Amino acid sequence: MKNKQSLFLSKKKLLKEAGCDDYEDSAKRLFSKAFGMSPVQSYKDQIHERSNEKASLFSEMVSCRAVGVPTSHIVCSRSFWKNDFYVDGTVLDPRPESELIIDVTKNLLFDGMTVLDIGCGSGCIGISLYKENPNITLFLADFSKKALSLSKKNAEELQADCKFIRSDLFSNIDSKFDLIVTNLPYIAKDDFCYLQKEIILYEPHEALYGGQHGLDMIKLFLDGVNRHLNKNGIFVIEFGKGQDFLLKEELIRSNFNKVSFYKDLNNVNRLVCVKKDT
Numbered sequence: 001m002k003n004k005q006s007l008f009l010s011k012k013k014l015l016k017e018a019g020c021d022d023y024e025d026s027a028k029r030l031f032s033k034a035f036g037m038s039p040v041q042s043y044k045d046q047i048h049e050r051s052n053e054k055a056s057l058f059s060e061m062v063s064c065r066a067v068g069v070p071t072s073h074i075v076c077s078r079s080f081w082k083n084d085f086y087v088d089g090t091v092l093d094p095r096p097e098s099e100l101i102i103d104v105t106k107n108l109l110f111d112g113m114t115v116l117d118i119g120c121g122s123g124c125i126g127i128s129l130y131k132e133n134p135n136i137t138l139f140l141a142d143f144s145k146k147a148l149s150l151s152k153k154n155a156e157e158l159q160a161d162c163k164f165i166r167s168d169l170f171s172n173i174d175s176k177f178d179l180i181v182t183n184l185p186y187i188a189k190d191d192f193c194y195l196q197k198e199i200i201l202y203e204p205h206e207a208l209y210g211g212q213h214g215l216d217m218i219k220l221f222l223d224g225v226n227r228h229l230n231k232n233g234i235f236v237i238e239f240g241k242g243q244d245f246l247l248k249e250e251l252i253r254s255n256f257n258k259v260s261f262y263k264d265l266n267n268v269n270r271l272v273c274v275k276k277d278t
């Protein structure tokens with residue numbers, strides 16, 4: 001009879017040999033999902049009759065990962081900030097770098113503040129802000145019907161009270177807000193082919209592609225954002241590595257002067273926080 005440790009180690013080796021970069025982490029997450037516990041917790045256990053089913057499930061999951069399916073899509077979950085979010089191939093997987101938005105804005109939140117997350121995808125940014133202060137009024141917007149229904153699922157699961165708007169940028173939005181956060185698509189045309197194969201194959205391209213220089217969607221956002229900010233309103237944009245100079249020019253062109261840039265953990269500018277002038 002095999003024990004769980006040898007099963008885990010053999011599957012971890014299989015993932016490594018299949019060229020999976022995050023084989024250790026993937027093997028652990030898949031194991032935990034299949035057995036309902038971490039590998040360390042269960043190392044000594046033999047695989048008994050009743051856990052054979054779980055062992056088969058684990059093997060099937062590993063086979064999917066070995067051919068490139070993202071772990072988050074297999075376990076339908078990705079952790080972001082302080083919560084786990086349901087994800088599948090219809091939305092972008094929440095990325096750790098986007099947690100910088102929460103870090104920078106969480107202390108700006110006040111009771112009754114109106115907050116819009118535009119291009120909400122899974123809802124990870126807006127919902128994480130709501131969990132920091134449930135007394136904000138949160139709106140989640142996206143042009144993708146599938147993203148909106150998935151963000152609704154996450155909002156229900158995480159008990160976040162929010163309103164949903166299907167809108168191409170501001171086209172269907174009349175109100176003004178105190179804070180607008182956004183992580184719109186920003187991958188430039190020439191960078192697209194350098195994305196990891198599994199991103200190209202399994203993540204929605206409309207959540208990634210930002211036109212020739214990556215800023216097409218962000219420029220359109222800048223054209224509309226001022227009309228949707230309350231007095232003293234703030235907006236925050238995540239952008240790609242190396243796009244800060246171009247973005248600075250766009251902000252100046254749009255008459256935004258109260259601008260602060262923030263660096264990610266790799267010391268690269270990734271976020272801009274802008275205060276409305278008047």
Ligand SMILES: C[S@@+](CC[C@H](N)C(=O)[O-])C[C@H]1O[C@@H](n2cnc3c(N)ncnc32)[C@H](O)[C@@H]1O
Pocket residue numbers: 091092093094095098118119120121122123124125141142143144147167168169183184185186206207208217
């Ligand atoms: C980079 S993903 C970010 C998703 C999520 N906010 C996150 O950080 O994980 C960009 C999102 O913007 C949405 N989007 C793209 N173009 C849009 C547009 N013109 N209007 C509204 N949403 C848009 C996509 O559907 C996608 O959900």
